[in-house]
């Protein structure tokens with residue numbers, strides 16, 4: 630039987646809250662998100678720049694939550710040391726790293742010109 634929509638949202642929020650509570654990396658991403666938002670207001674970035682920032686927030690945060698899900702499934706399916714468990718966790722972590730790296734590069738490409746305008 631299909632569960633009510635409100636329950637689906639409640640489970641999804643549980644996943645977000647668990648990740649924020651248990652994972653150090655997502656706290657770093659959230660701090661970066663708050664800083665980018667503050668600097669976005671300070672430097673009056675454009676509508677298109679806000680869209681890019683929001684897209685990158687969503688990308689990095691969702692990948693971090695998916696990474697947490699993969700870690701949990703791997704720990705459940707394979708509590709012992711196994712090369713495939715390592716591969717799954719390393720690839721999931723690598724996906725977050727790639728997104729975070731390019732988010733940082735794009736963030737610099739957006740904000741550096743605004744900072745340079747001050748001089």
Ligand SMILES: Nc1ncnc2c1ncn2[C@@H]1O[C@H](COP(=O)(O)OP(=O)(O)OP(=O)(O)O)[C@@H](O)[C@H]1O
Pocket residue numbers: 652654696700707708709710711712714715718719722
């Ligand atoms: N069952 C396993 N078999 C082999 N290697 C593993 C296993 N579990 C973890 N590892 C290795 O240890 C690393 C860290 O795993 P861990 O479960 O501690 O993730 P984590 O420190 O929470 O990762 P993240 O920092 O991305 O949240 C993995 O990336 C992997 O290389």
